[in-house]
Amino acid sequence: MTPEGLQRAARMLAGAHRVVVSSGAGMSKESGIPTFRDAMEGLWSSFDPQELATVAGFRAAPRRVWSWYAWRRERVGDARPNPGHLALVDLQAHVPRLTVVTQNVDGLHTEAGSADVVELHGNIRRVKCLDRGHPYDGPLPPYARGDEQDPPPCPLCGSPLRPDVVWFGEMLPRDAVERAWSLAERCDVLLIIGTSGTVWPAAELPLVARRHGARIIEVNxxxxxLTHAADVFLQGPSGEVLPALVDAVAQARSRADRPPRDVPERARGDA
Incomplete structure (x- = not known):
């Protein structure tokens, strides 16, 4: 991260009316949450991802898959938002509209205090039933390390409960996808954080935004x-770069002495 790049990115954000943040697994990793592949260690190292993240794998071995996600849910429950998550909350005070579109399933953006979060891949803290998608928000049995547990039945239909995350071969939630694409088409700045840019369709969001005239800032x-599509690349972990960036945005807005409502709106309508 160079001072020149930081100031340029800050000016872009300070002049923006609509900002979209696209976050990936790298941001959660800074909170101590292993990526999907990294989590396949120890007890789980002998299993294929297809066995742990597909409907077919769940139906073939429901105890194994339920226990894998119970273990991961426990790890997520112990994690806390990092300074990058908290910096995005602070950024909300400096731009009129900010939405986080995340591939992460840990819920840390919401826990940190981000007011508008779109979860493209679901949330591991939630569960639903396998056959009908009934949501369930009741108590779940704690994970007993080393033991496999049966998934509880849905109280409405008896179908086994499963994590409310997107598995391989499943469609992303329609409402989340439609809103994310609409926001990308209308934003002034899209901020990429902690994503490799290899997971589609989420990797297309910055390209959609760029085609519609938005500026792209990447923090990685x-x-x-996706670096080739970025107007500014700020190299470093989000927990270090984002607090510095938000401070620079606050200073830029102070120098301009211009409240958010006076920023001309480039896009039309609300998403």
Whole structure:
């Protein structure tokens, strides 16, 4: 991250009316949450991802899959938002509209205090039934390390409960996808954070935004598959870069002495 790049990105955000944040697994990793692949270690190292993240895998071995997600849910429950998550909450005070569109399933953006979060891949803290998708918000049995547990039945239909995340071969939630694409088409700035740019269709969001005239800022420890599309690349972990960026945005807005409502709106309508 260079001072020149930081100031340029800050000016873009300070002049924006609508900002979309596209976050990926790298941001959660800074909170101590292993990525999907990294989590396949220890007890789970001998299993294929297809066995743990598909409907077919769940039907073939419901105890194994339920226990894998119970273990991961426990890890997520112990995690806390990192300074990058908290910086995005602070950024809300400096731009008129900010929406986080995340591939992460840990719920840390909401826990940190982000007011508008679109979860493209679901949320591991939630469960629903396998056959009818009935949501369930009741108590769940704690994970007993080393033991496999039966998934509880849905109280409405008896179907086994499963994590409310998107598995391989499943469609992303329609409402989330439609809103994310609409926001990308109408934003002034799209901020990429902690994503490799290899997971589709989420990787298309910055390209959609760029085609509709938005500026693209990327924050990542290393260049990604989307760096070529970025107007500014700020290299470093989000927990270090984002607090500095938000401070620079606040200073830029102060110098301009211009409240958010006076920023001309480039896009039309609300998403």
């Amino acid at each position: 420890p290393e260049p990604s598959e």
